[in-house]
Amino acid sequence: MPPGILRNSLSIGKVTLGFPARLLIRTKEGQRTVPSSKLDKGEPLTHTALHGCFGCGQHNRTGLRLRFYVDDTGQILSTVRLAGRFEGPPGHAHGGIVATLLDEAMSKTNRAQNIVAMTRHMEVDYLRPVPLRTTLQLTARHLSVEGRKHHCAAELRNAAGELLATGKALFIAIDPARFQASKPSMRAMKS
Numbered sequence: 001m002p003p004g005i006l007r008n009s010l011s012i013g014k015v016t017l018g019f020p021a022r023l024l025i026r027t028k029e030g031q032r033t034v035p036s037s038k039l040d041k042g043e044p045l046t047h048t049a050l051h052g053c054f055g056c057g058q059h060n061r062t063g064l065r066l067r068f069y070v071d072d073t074g075q076i077l078s079t080v081r082l083a084g085r086f087e088g089p090p091g092h093a094h095g096g097i098v099a100t101l102l103d104e105a106m107s108k109t110n111r112a113q114n115i116v117a118m119t120r121h122m123e124v125d126y127l128r129p130v131p132l133r134t135t136l137q138l139t140a141r142h143l144s145v146e147g148r149k150h151h152c153a154a155e156l157r158n159a160a161g162e163l164l165a166t167g168k169a170l171f172i173a174i175d176p177a178r179f180q181a182s183k184p185s186m187r188a189m190k191s
């Protein structure tokens, strides 16, 4: 069975609304399940300076406000429920939003290692239309690193565990101090 959501889903409170009871995850030793309640105890993987981020900024009212967790193998996990305003095909997510989900999850594989990196190249396979207003499972893994180049992959599944979209990306590590110094908009965000 691929990593993803087990069928007996359950809502368990505000933060983990829509989380299934257990998640199937990939570990170094193989696959195992973890209680989803464990996942809301992890450090939120957000850049505090990026509270306006469309993907994970909790202050961005029009954004996705994604919350990410990391398991003990470094795999990134999130559950997502897309609102109607993200529609592309009727009843389904716009492809740009799907790409954003995958990109954001992959970026958190770097963040989990305290690496600040930007997406340089990304590819998406849109395997099935992604339904709105239903629980989706987003996972990402860090594949390899070579100097500043970080290769990552992500998957988006529906509540039944079916694979809807996959992404691969090349991230380039940057110096956040230099980035901030060179970007007036970043200075404005901090104030």
Ligand SMILES: CCCCC/C=C\C/C=C\C/C=C\C/C=C\CCCC(=O)SCCNC(=O)CCNC(=O)[C@H](O)C(C)(C)COP(=O)(O)OP(=O)(O)OC[C@H]1O[C@@H](n2cnc3c(N)ncnc32)[C@H](O)[C@@H]1OP(=O)(O)O
Binding pocket: 047, 048, 049, 050, 053, 055, 103, 104, 107, 116, 117, 118, 119, 120, 121, 147, 148, 149, 170, 172, 174, 176, 177, 179, 180
């Ligand atoms: C913890 C404190 C936090 C503080 C925060 C402060 C700042 C945070 C700033 C950013 C936060 C980052 C992420 C969070 C944001 C959003 C999350 C989602 C991710 C995104 O949404 S992020 C937005 C979209 N993203 C961009 O807006 C990038 C625009 N872009 C650039 O800003 C430059 O492009 C940059 C900096 C990426 C690289 O520029 P550069 O000049 O430093 O690097 P260069 O071009 O030399 O490439 C280096 C090596 O990659 C090889 N290479 C290049 N392309 C390749 C390819 N396609 N295939 C194979 N290899 C390739 C080269 O060949 C070379 O290889 P080699 O070193 O071996 O020669």
